Amino acid sequence: MSSYRTHSELQLTALLREGDGEAFVEIYRRNWRMMYNSAFKRLRDEKQCEDLVQNVFTDLWERRGEVEIDNLSAYLSTAVRFQVIKHSTRTRDASPLTDTLESSLISSLRSEDPLIEKEILEIVKLWIAALPEKRREIFLMHYMEELSSSRIAEVLGVSQKTVQNQIATATNSIRDQLSKILFILLIAAN
């Protein structure tokens, strides 16, 4: 058993295909921490993370003869992602993955950290792009409302009046960028 410790990932994958239980356990030992942490970041529930990690592994064991795996850790990361997302669609329990989108979008409007701004801005863009048209309109209106209820409303107010100016003086500030994007999208949606 201990001899498997020195096996490469590739060797272990090949042994797993043969139905080698000890190779399977060694794969588990090497990867469970990464998977558990990864699930916890999105679910924040230790019991569920434990179940999830075990589900991924029992599934791997059951499909040991079928699955083609070139990169074991990438395969396991993807499996965790699917399980986390699957779990999020089923459960009524709160989890960061489903419940923090709105608050991160809103709080981003007040953020002063340029790194976070950049990342959230990217998420906002992708979110807007992913939403179906009707939903997108509603989201934008909702978001505008949020904007107007915050200090940012002033910025948006200015930009509504002088779009040209706004584009010309666009800074790295998320507020400015957001107002620009939202305004243009809102125009486009109408």
Added chain:
Amino acid sequence: MKPFDHRQELIIIFRKYLDGTATPEEKQFVEAWYGSFEKEPGILDNYPETGQELLEARMEQALRIHIDNDRPRSTWKTITRNIRLGRVAAAAVLILSLAGSWYYFTNTGLREPAQTAMAAGPDLAPGGNRAVLTLSNGKQIVLDSVSTGMLARQGNTVIHKVEDGLVSYTGEGPRAGQDFNTITAPAGGKYSVVLPDGSRVWLNAESSITFPTAFSPEERSVKISGEVYFEIAKDARRPFSVQVGALQKVRVLGTHFNINAYRDEGNITTTLLEGSVEVLASGDARPVMLKPGEQAALSGSGRINVRGDINTEEIVAWKNGMFQFEKADIETVMRQFSRWYNVDVIYEGPLPSKTFSGKIDRKVNASEALDILSFTGLNFRIEALPAGSKKGKIVILP
């Protein structure tokens, strides 16, 4: 204004992502949003080392149970493959005898056991590497749940768990042993031990061995119960002896032999594979010398009978992970099953008069081992474990 429910919108997109119908934009968003959590701190960094180990062990145990339960299918595949390769076909093929008439199950005769029948009823997992080590101070270590590495120090002797199913005693010092350790394999367990002198023993289920943590310069003496297979390291200056209860003693120099002293087996049988041993019954002054291939059977009345031409492979099959029978009656078969699957066996109606010959992998679940016997027309039922009970029940039907 209509409220916008972020959670609901997310779940719609998540569902499409899961069933593969997401648009590229939706997919891109899901992965970016999921990825944005990567920078969060990992929970395990906050756990103490022992907490992580416990969690790792707990999940590993659950996974091992899962793969053990899943074994029968793969074992059958292995058997079929062996036959296809023609590797010692007779050894892999199951030979089952039905009241004296022989049936050979060839490659075409072997098939996957009916999955439905197996899945329907309760089942019992096979035994595995389980044992408890009792140190001289009475402290007990459950060997199957500790990780590999050093377990304890007794005098100069260091005890290591070498791998799953094997512990070793090394560094035997000059101090003659007053400290005794005992290793006990429970029902459904087995274990192997390298003794302080380098001799190796294998314990079958419901068996134990007691030995000093350092042998004396004059002799090496151990006590056993149940069934133990020995491979004794040669040391002409220190004869090795095995005490079995108060009834029997075996003296050896360097040799391979098996002692079966289960109470329910009636006789204490000592079977020699290599070397030479002397069997002494208490009360019987005349020791009996065995040659390889011979078996001494000590009856309850204290008489020793010696038989030659023993199929030693059958005797030590358990050590090699197999059940092996040669025209064995149902009770002989079931005594082995009861120890390995940790079950009580109940006979409803008269005992079946059939005899059984053949090999069965000890890794299969009870249901499959019985399924194999049922090819001869044996009827059985496995009863679910009653709540709170650790022991299963096999009922043999007329």
